[in-house]
Amino acid sequence: MSTGAPEAAVKTRAWAGAFTDRENYVKLVMLTCASVAILAIILIFLFIFRESLPAIRDLGVRNLFFSTDWRPNVSDPTAGNYGMLTFIWGTLLTTFGAMLLSVPLGIGAAVFIDQVAPDRMARVVRRGIELLAGIPSVVIGWFGLILLVPAIARATGTSGYGVAAASLVLVVMALPTITTLSAETLKSLPIELKEASVAMGATRWQTIYKVLLPSAREGLLIAVILGMGRAIGETMAVQMVIGNARAFALSPFARTSTLTTRIVTDTGEASGIFRSALFAQALVLLLIAMVLIILIRVISRKREPA
Numbered sequence: 001m002s003t004g005a006p007e008a009a010v011k012t013r014a015w016a017g018a019f020t021d022r023e024n025y026v027k028l029v030m031l032t033c034a035s036v037a038i039l040a041i042i043l044i045f046l047f048i049f050r051e052s053l054p055a056i057r058d059l060g061v062r063n064l065f066f067s068t069d070w071r072p073n074v075s076d077p078t079a080g081n082y083g084m085l086t087f088i089w090g091t092l093l094t095t096f097g098a099m100l101l102s103v104p105l106g107i108g109a110a111v112f113i114d115q116v117a118p119d120r121m122a123r124v125v126r127r128g129i130e131l132l133a134g135i136p137s138v139v140i141g142w143f144g145l146i147l148l149v150p151a152i153a154r155a156t157g158t159s160g161y162g163v164a165a166a167s168l169v170l171v172v173m174a175l176p177t178i179t180t181l182s183a184e185t186l187k188s189l190p191i192e193l194k195e196a197s198v199a200m201g202a203t204r205w206q207t208i209y210k211v212l213l214p215s216a217r218e219g220l221l222i223a224v225i226l227g228m229g230r231a232i233g234e235t236m237a238v239q240m241v242i243g244n245a246r247a248f249a250l251s252p253f254a255r256t257s258t259l260t261t262r263i264v265t266d267t268g269e270a271s272g273i274f275r276s277a278l279f280a281q282a283l284v285l286l287l288i289a290m291v292l293i294i295l296i297r298v299i300s301r302k303r304e305p306a
Contacts, residue, residue, distance in 0.1 A: 045286060052283045055082060055276035064280055070246050072266065072274045082277035086248045088284060090163070090256040093249060094238065095231045097167030098174055102231075103224055105171070106178030107213075113179075114186040115208055126183070133176035141237030144169040149241055156253050161243035164252040169237045174227035181226060185219030186212060218299050225299075229292045233285065235260040259285050 055064055059082055063069075067083025109129065113122045148168055153160030193215055197207040213220070243255025244265055257265070259281045270278050 048279055048283050048286060051276055051279035053276070055273055055280045058273055059277070064277065065284070068248050070262075072270070072277075074269050074271075074274070077270075077272035077274040080274060082274065082280075084259070084262075084277070084281050084284070086246060087257050087259045087262045087281065090242070090249055091232060091258040091260070091285075091288075093163050093256075094166040094170060094242070094258060095228060097163060097252065098170035098231045099224065099228060101167070102171045102174040102178055102227060106175050106223070106227065107182050107220060109175075109179045110182030110186055111208055111213075113183045115204070115212070126180075129176050129179050132172070133180070137173065137234060137237040138240075140169060140172050141240035144237065144241045152253065158253045159243065159255065161241060162251070162253045162255045163242070163249050165241040166238045166258070167252070169241055170231040170234060173234050173237060174231045177230050178223045178227040181223035182216075182220050185216045185223065188219070189215055222296050222299055225292050225296055229289060232288060232292075233260065235264055239264060 058078075063081070063083060065083075065088075066085055067081070068086045069081040069083040070086060071081040073080035109125070113125055117125060144165060149160035149165050151160070152158070152162075152165055189212060193211055194207055197211045202210070238258055239261040242257060242261060244257050244261055245255035247254065247256055249256035263278050263281055266274070266278060
């Protein structure tokens with residue numbers, strides 16, 4: 001009697017079992033990596049929240065988050081005032097100022113790359129934008145300090161430091177993110193949209209403006225939100241040109257501070273409740289980042305087919 005068939009079946013089952021074991025091992029490794037990432041985020045949030053609690057408890061939410069009176073006392077931290085509303089306003093003002101320029105520039109560059117430029121030129125422009133994303137922020141801040149601040153000072157008669165200089169620097173920081181993601185969104189659109197529009201007699205610009213951009217609206221919005229997150233978290237380049245003042249800015253040419261620049265400026269001499277107030281500023285930044293991420297998830301969910 002031949003035993004070849006049973007032996008082959010046994011070998012097949014053994015091979016399948018070994019493959020299943022390796023697959024389960026890989027799944028376990030992947031699950032561990034994902035769990036570490038999630039655990040790290042949770043631990044960061046809990047640590048920042050714990051360090052912020054003394055300031056929140058002793059100063060109160062109103063005096064900490066809704067006051068513009070920032071007068072830290074290094075020798076006696078409990079005698080100082082730690083209202084951070086000025087820096088929250090400075091963060092929002094510089095970020096939205098940057099978005100006013102970087103959004104049309106970024107989406108316009110994406111349209112040029114994907115729909116207008118010849119292939120060779122599009123590749124050159126795309127590589128240039130990618131290189132721009134790789135420039136260290138301190139280098140961009142240095143150019144802003146040497147070239148941009150003096151130019152604003154000559155044009156406006158001010159010191160040159162302030163919200164306008166910081167916003168222009170943030171344009172450079174956010175532009176690569178918005179352009180790259182917008183170009184990928186336009187590239188992912190079905191070619192049938194463009195062909196149908198052209199077949200109906202629409203010009204190239206009518207097709208772009210009335211068909212492609214509306215179809216890519218959700219993806220473009222995600223690109224803008226990610227660019228905004230990039231601008232909100234920037235520190236070094238903004239610190240070099242914003243002036244690092246504690247004043248509430250009502251003019252684009254006024255000197256002020258953002259949450260990130262104030263944390264960097266004051267961390268070295270902070271202790272006690274002063275240090276806790278800086279952690280509360282970090283907590284606000286973290287919450288802003290979480291809100292942006294939630295917006296991205298909501299928009300992405302709307303794009304998914306039912």
